[in-house]
Amino acid sequence: MKLVSPGEAAANTNDIPTEAGEEFARIGEMAKKYGVTLRTLRFYEDKGLLNPHRDGSTRLYTRRDKAQLKLILLGRKVGFSLRDVKQMMDLYDPTGTNTKQLRLALDKSEKQLARLQKQRALIDDAINELSTSMTAVRQMLVERTAAPQASAAG
Amino acid sequence: MKLVSPGEAAANTNDIPTEAGEEFARIGEMAKKYGVTLRTLRFYEDKGLLNPHRDGSTRLYTRRDKAQLKLILLGRKVGFSLRDVKQMMDLYDPTGTNTKQLRLALDKSEKQLARLQKQRALIDDAINELSTSMTAVRQMLVERTAAPQASAAG
């Protein structure tokens, strides 16, 4: 019974929320479900990005926590730092229109997009330079491998 | 006179190698010429990537050191770690064909090329996801900004 917080036990006649209702998840389930480690979840919490409930000392994650984690992972995927993600999440206000939050997100996104495009350009450069030098190296190998006994060229 | 090593002073009647002969460069000149910091040059040396001569305690870089630095910078540009660069440079043998070195370089280059292409794919993914969510955010902002008094859509 300890896994059900007071005031939310009504709709669930099952005493064991595991497997069925999915009302709460413990850290292990969360980790598997989202492909992260326990350490990562605790780390995110330590950084203020997640705030799961507690049953004693055990963390309990609700669907709200899951949504937050999804956002964090999306942020990470597009290259935001956890700091950026936190800045944006901290502006969330369930009672308002969140205009400020959205504007900040958009602003940061534009900058991040620019960074990504710059990175892509750098990588393209690198690919080109690398390909070029690979060709040169191959050529040198050919010169050193083929016809080592005849010809005086070199 | 201390800047000219014994056995190489013949062709240069000028006692001051600065500006003209470019036979040797000190760390400051090197840094400017290649756009790196003094710290970087010392760091590379500390890692065994450079081995400039010394006049007492002052580092003197020859054209050979310059060529090496160019290689290091090229390696870095295409994404090799300094460790990789060192591995490859360590195989250099002025008396042989350097086949081993070239093969290692080619091998590492192929792997690095693959990594770069994977990175580019990830970045493209990120760009797409980011663009998509930016569109969504813009849409949300429009809904919150325009027509806040009329319509019941929401």
Next chain:
DNA sequence: TATAGAATTGACGTAAACGTAAAAGGTGCG
């Protein structure tokens, strides 16, 4: 000779996102 401008070594600091013990508490099950 005074002073500014290089150069030297040594060593701690930084950033990001966790990894990896370590030591211990809680829990269900056979």
Next chain:
DNA sequence: CGCACCTTTTACGTTTACGTCAATTCTATA
């Protein structure tokens, strides 16, 4: 009852390529 498994907190370790003092020395020039 005992063992296995999950979870907890604390805290140092990892990686890479330098940055940033600090204290000192060397050198050139006016």
